[in-house]
């Protein structure tokens with residue numbers, strides 16, 4: 113036992129690692145800089161449900177119906193009419209240049225057909241090069257136009273009859289009724305930021321010693337693989353705690369993300385997740401010979417984590433094989449946990465499967481790291 | 491008789507198809523200062539790393555301090571102090587922090603006091619908070635030696651500890667090694683400086699991975715069976731011509747100029763003497779028999795081992 117683990121030796125390792133971390137300005141800057149940068153980028157700049165998109169209205173004349181439709185569309189918040197009353201060719205040119213995202217065309221006989229009770233047509237052309245940017249706006253169109261017209265047409269009886277004949281589509285946006293992207297993104301960012309910084313920094317743990325030539329000395333002294341591993345990864349819990357605080361405060365203060373669940377449950381989840389991450393990073397470190405290799409392996413894990421975890425794209429919407437891959441990533445499970453706890457107020461029993469999955473990652477990575485650790489310079 | 495401090499047999503280490511350490515057997519008795527000599531790239535560092543468990547040999551067995559190399563690597567580490575060829579303490583830690591780290595890993599108690607005393611003995615107490623990376627080469631060497639002896643090892647493995655250190659610091663370093671040996675510590679020290687061999691009790695000479703000579707300095711010199719003559723003239727230009735003639739003469743293996751004196755060395759004493767007499771007297775310069783030096787011996791041995799390689 114004495115040979116495998118001693119508190120005195122672990123204390124010595126920890127003291128050394130903390131001092132080195134403190135003196136390494138780059139690492140220190142990365143610890144705080146990366147979370148802030150990602151928060152600002154994803155939180156403020158990137159919006160997958162954008163509003164106030166520029167739109168053009170192509171119409172021959174402007175009657176009360178046209179005004180009603182324009183007003184109703186603008187009221188959704190998605191449309192902002194920058195060009196009104198232009199010709200169809202002008203509309204095409206604006207859309208092609210990207211000056212507007214939508215061209216709404218109201219045909220010349222629109223007024224007459226509404227008055228006659230015909231089916232009036234309304235053409236909306238959307239710039240769908242980025243489908244996610246336009247989907248929100250397009251989805252509101254049908255009901256908006258209907259309601260605008262009903263409003264204009266007047267009598268309540270008529271409206272009621274018409275409503276009854278319609279198929280009513282009810283969209284319920286639960287947990288995030290306004291569809292605020294940040295509610296989903298900011299908790300997700302907690303996972304992404306931890307994943308990125310924790311894995312990257314711990315993946316350098318051993319390669320840095322190797323490249324500086326200090327590994328030879330470290331291995332010649334009686335530190336056991338377990339002590340070296342713990343000494344290398346434990347200091348990052350402090351880093352994780354700082355990052356967690358920054359992100360949670362930003363979520364609350366900058367983005368007004370609601371926090372309905374238990375803070376303790378979230379903290380436990382973060383603790384286990386960070387443990388899995390630092391051990392993953394350390395495993396990478398035992399596999400790499402140079403910091404460059406460690407960096408490449410880190411990104412090898414980072415990219416699928418971003419793409420397949422449900423951070424970028426809805427998890428359920430991915431093909432099954434991609435979901436299977438996603439299940440093999442700690443971030444996937446952590447995102448489920450953090451969203452469930454923060455936004456839905458999930459309790460322990462709700463998140464038990466995700467906690468169990470995260471603990472499994474901890475065990476797997478710890479075993480991998482300890483078995484892959486080279487006790488010699490070979 | 492007690493067991494030797496180092497007893498390794500038939501060590502082999504290969505990198506790719508290159509045999510870097512080739513069937514090396516070394517024995518070092520307790521309390522001895524053993525020199526490990528050989529030119530750069532001859533396999534000294536590799537052999538020492540095998541001895542302290544940092545490399546696994548491809549063949550061979552060994553006992554260090556009575557413990558088996560393959561089985562007791564961890565126990566050996568606790569009893570051995572290894573000073574690496576390149577400074578490999580933490581340059582971003584201060585002198586005191588480095589010592590504190592080492593003391594912690596060896597579980598030295600009371601840690602603070604031992605570290606303070608070590609700093610005091612080193613004469614670095616006033617610079618304890620200076621970063622180790624800022625120390626000069628000589629001071630780094632002294633810090634490294636202090637750090638690897640703090641846990642009072644029974645065996646010290648020093649890999650070229652005096653490389654790149656000025657003569658005064660070198661002398662002090664050797665005084666320190668002798669002081670440690672006086673306390674009963676066994677020391678194996680590698681070097682490629684010939685003059686340092688004279689400061690060892692016994693030497694082992696390695697060349698191209700092969701151990702080619704061992705024993706006391708006198709034994710090694712005698713074992714090579716060489717004869718040496720000094721040929722001495724007054725003019726450099728003249729000696730240059732004499733050296734040329736000697737190199738081409740039968741029985742002459744080495745001709746090395748030292749100022750206007752030539753060291754002429756050969757294995758066949760009679761043939762060498764005949765050649766030296768003929769050429770020296772022909773040119774009208776002085777000649778006399780002399781002691782063979784360790785350097786002459788090593789150069790001869792190296793030439794021989796290279797011939798074996800080819």
Ligand SMILES: Nc1ncnc2c1ncn2[C@@H]1O[C@H](COP(=O)(O)OP(=O)(O)O)[C@@H](O)[C@H]1O
Pocket residue numbers: 505510528529530531532533534535536537
């Ligand atoms: N990790 C390695 N991979 C390949 N070759 C190596 C390695 N380490 C050492 N060598 C080679 O082994 C030979 C002996 O090296 P070394 O033991 O360092 O010699 P010395 O210490 O006597 O200078 C050298 O030719 C060196 O290039």
Ligand SMILES: [Mg+2]
Pocket residue numbers: 531534535536575649650
């Ligand atoms: Mg060497």
